[in-house]
Amino acid sequence: MLLLRLRVKFMMSIGCFQRNLCAASSPLVPVRPPSPMETHLWYILPDEVKSSKLLNRYFELLSPCEKEKVFRMHGDQLQQRTLLARTLVRTTIARYQTNSHVHPRSFKFKKNIYGKPEVEWQDLEDWHLPPLHFNLSHTSSLIACGVTVNSPIGIDVEEKQRKLRNNVLRFARRYFSPYEVELLAAISDPEYQRQEFIKLWTLKEAYVKALGRGFSAAPFKTFTIRFRAAMERAIHLSGHRDSEAFDIVVDSIDDPENLTNNWQFALLELASSHYAAICVEKDGTTGGKGTLPMKLTVRRTIPYLEDECVSGTAAVVAISGMT
């Protein structure tokens, strides 16, 4: 099967420019904003960003507050991670204003009452699109930003190899719902159990981040995330889940009447190294039973240097909830 690979790369031809001027002057590649039914996911791999000139350029995009925050992080690696996270969100949102140029530096951010970051849209003069929603997540080896229009979004990424310090079941009993504990306890292979735990964690994190409330305001014990057979059959806990056969749903435990079927999930393997979970609020107009798979476009980026659409490649392996 032929995999389409779209690669947009700025090649600095020595004949036209000096190398350092090129790094300073290459623009951000504009991108059409996501449609109301779409989700965009962008990611940076910190190991791919080595150039101090590029890092300098990124640093200049940050607000004074963000710069201070970078310096407060302990050590080079954490400082670079923080820098790249702010760079990713600023440059990503700036790309979507395709008609007029909005500088990534011009965005101001605020936090909702639970601390979820949002863009201050009213301060922007040149923004002519509906407000975009975004959410960030990062590990030491990957920084990701999800973007939607008109729909709250939460994402979480975790390294596939991540080991818990605590025992998985003890942790689950303390923080997860009884259903989820039972599901994990039924897995006899410790490595498979650990993987399923990580996947469940990312889904639960993505959900509370989409809610805008975070872990503390939406304790993990108060809701269950589970895989539901798309045909409403009984679930078989087999080793393999066909991405098309299951969708991911959330049930509220202490408030069964609470409308939770307006949240849509996708779970995937990203860059061969991470699990990524995405949660978005469904468009109320779709209605009907069941859930259409999430329409997700994934791009790897080094802002100002390189963008690559990786949907349909080995960098994106759907686990559930997406095509």
Place this chain on the structure above:
Amino acid sequence: MASVTGTSFSMTSFKASLAPSSKVSNLKSVSLPINGKSFAPLRLQTSRFRVCCLAKGDTLDKVCAIVKKQLALPDDTTVSADSKFSALGADSLDTVEIVMGLEEHFGISVEEETAQSIATVQDAADMIEKLIQKKN
């Protein structure tokens, strides 16, 4: 180094610049009571610039140890009372694991809502002391 605007960033310039986290910012005065008499206030400073208020010295030490273990920090890393978990690189799963570690070591139970307000090592130590007192 050459830069377009006033403030310049690079990995090497970080090492040269005095980032706020490297300042010793939490030296406090404490008095040492010996034989019931208080001595004049002394400045307490351990070789790792870690200051422990005597009444909570053990608690702070234990929190530091649990945090270092969870985040796999090298032994010579400076973790002080005002170190922020996020600045040490703790993500949400790390923070929850740290809280669980504290619960198990101190025999306390931390509500998720309380966990929200813990940003620093000192916050965690204060919360632990409060919960222990409530228990007793």
